[in-house]
Amino acid sequence: KKKHKIAILSGDGIGPEIMQEAYKIIEILKKKFNLPIETSEYDVGGIAIDKHNNALPENTLNGCKNSDSILFGAVGGDKWNHMPIEKRPEIAGLLNLRKKFNLFANIRPCNLNKKLHYLSPLKSEISKKGFNLICIRELTGGIYFGKSKYDQKKKYAYDTEIYSEYEIQRIAKIAFQIAQKRTKKLVSIDKANVLKSSALWRSVVDKMSKDYSDIQLTHMYIDNATMELIKKPFTFDTVLCSNLFGDILSDECAALSGSIGMLPSASINEYNFGLYEPAGGSAPNITGKNIANPIAQILSLSMLVNYSMNLPNIASLIEESVSETLYNNNLTLDLVQKNKNYISTSEMGNKISEQL
Amino acid sequence: KKKHKIAILSGDGIGPEIMQEAYKIIEILKKKFNLPIETSEYDVGGIAIDKHNNALPENTLNGCKNSDSILFGAVGGDKWNHMPIEKRPEIAGLLNLRKKFNLFANIRPCNLNKKLHYLSPLKSEISKKGFNLICIRELTGGIYFGKSKYDQKKKYAYDTEIYSEYEIQRIAKIAFQIAQKRTKKLVSIDKANVLKSSALWRSVVDKMSKDYSDIQLTHMYIDNATMELIKKPFTFDTVLCSNLFGDILSDECAALSGSIGMLPSASINEYNFGLYEPAGGSAPNITGKNIANPIAQILSLSMLVNYSMNLPNIASLIEESVSETLYNNNLTLDLVQKNKNYISTSEMGNKISEQL
Ligand SMILES: CC(C)[C@H](C(=O)O)[C@@H](O)C(=O)O
């Protein structure tokens, strides 16, 4: 069997702690499921700056190139916030990896489990319906990478939101395909009443929808989507966004679910190479206390198994183990109601492992 | 006494109905408070397209030019959605007026009254604290008006998010001044970890803060702000945004308050000329039923009295009349809990008038 090489980039803050729990699952995948996984660790982010003066050292980049996928923890922290932006862990580390590996499709499932509906900041009338949506965000184009300038002398600055038909097609294709495996409801987000890039976005997605006649496609303006998500999150299924709108909306969804510690993400390219990481950040305030929720990291691994190893059934088993563990009322600090008992990061990892 | 001329642009949908109630307040301002107000009506939006084939007819534009302020209702509706974007009521009518009169400062107060906390989609743990914030949105710059192109042949399109130091300074100045009259907490929203226009925005606002040493200024990334607003809306006071981020965040705030029918807005230029309009839209689904909430329109009038007539005390009286009316449990359909009694649009106007 061909080996599947995973580059493990734990990074900063809670990254290493929650990665430890993902390792437990990897061990099970290797030993019980006989998956030919091989892991190697590399420095990224703040720790890489401290050790090698570079958030994405040559050695890390090469390690990733020689791997089949990347399991990423989290990067960043106050310690590195004085640095020029382009050298900081988030930009030099994360944005760079996205661009270098052409990881144009960011996939972020976001669920609110009915049984855990109290986690949501929404009132129970809304939250008790739960929700189950998935954001598909374009990740290597748009205003993040368009032409930009900061003119010190003339005292102006600009950034360019630019999309080609091709870029829109390839991300929309992924969204249509994912919608087909779900409830077949796709909503594409734009600001086509003002932006020309959005008008193009809308027309390309519309044209493509003819090839996906089973999909019920709608369009929504970003400002309206921001409101509808709050009022009726349960009406959304697959949500397609540009890079900037996806940055905003996927975080809004995370806040509405109230469980950012459980949300994984996948950033993939056309060869199914992917970077898999928790949606939350490095959470310096809870670092080293053994209280962080490792579920986002474990579900990121399950997305890796699904998208980069192409083993959806085994991915589902991991997901079910997580759900079962939660149903059995094994909850980390972020998930319990006031004054209720909770389990530690490592206990959560153990429980999910046992379940699996 | 010099006359204050108000151009009344009721527009489409519920616009004319709710404007009717604002007229009642205007009558009181004229008769009881002896304010030298003069009103003239002009067509705008869909109705102007129907009558004059132009969402902003020459006659309306001239009428506005000869006035001291504009009281605006709402524009748009399905009937005109087949038209090319740039001819539609929202763009040819509203965006055009903003640009023509250089209305660079959009001011949108957004409150959740503790007594009406059940209106909010947030759970009562959060909503019972109420909130009281004000969004200051730049309205004539940024990606709404930067260079843009839709290249049919080469199949790409772009829009430019561009800001000059001067544009940032003039909107930030308004935000600092408004914060000074409130709790002195100002948060400026940007995406300075990615966008150069945001880096400029942040540095200009930072520099200005030295002249406002009484103001506690913080910066927040747009994605983080989207989450924090949901989790802790009560921690926000004055919120400063670019055009695009303000479009998104102010609508998010509106959704969180649960009472879009009560939110006014002011769009002003440096000569205190302003366009005052409800934050909600033309609401075709409830048009003509005498159930729309006229409070947003009445509070828009009170913002006009405050900013364009420079009579903050009288503006406060109107606001207090609205609050009193609500406290006395006079509520329109959008404000009542299930199966409770409600009053009509015109009754609400009458109650507020009596109170005043
Ligand atoms: C850190 C930042 C550059 C990044 C982004 O905006 O893409 C983050 O917010 C994310 O969503 O992964």
Ligand SMILES: CC(C)[C@H](C(=O)O)[C@@H](O)C(=O)O
């Ligand atoms: C109709 C649209 C162009 C407008 C905007 O985006 O500014 C609206 O959403 C608003 O906020 O007033």
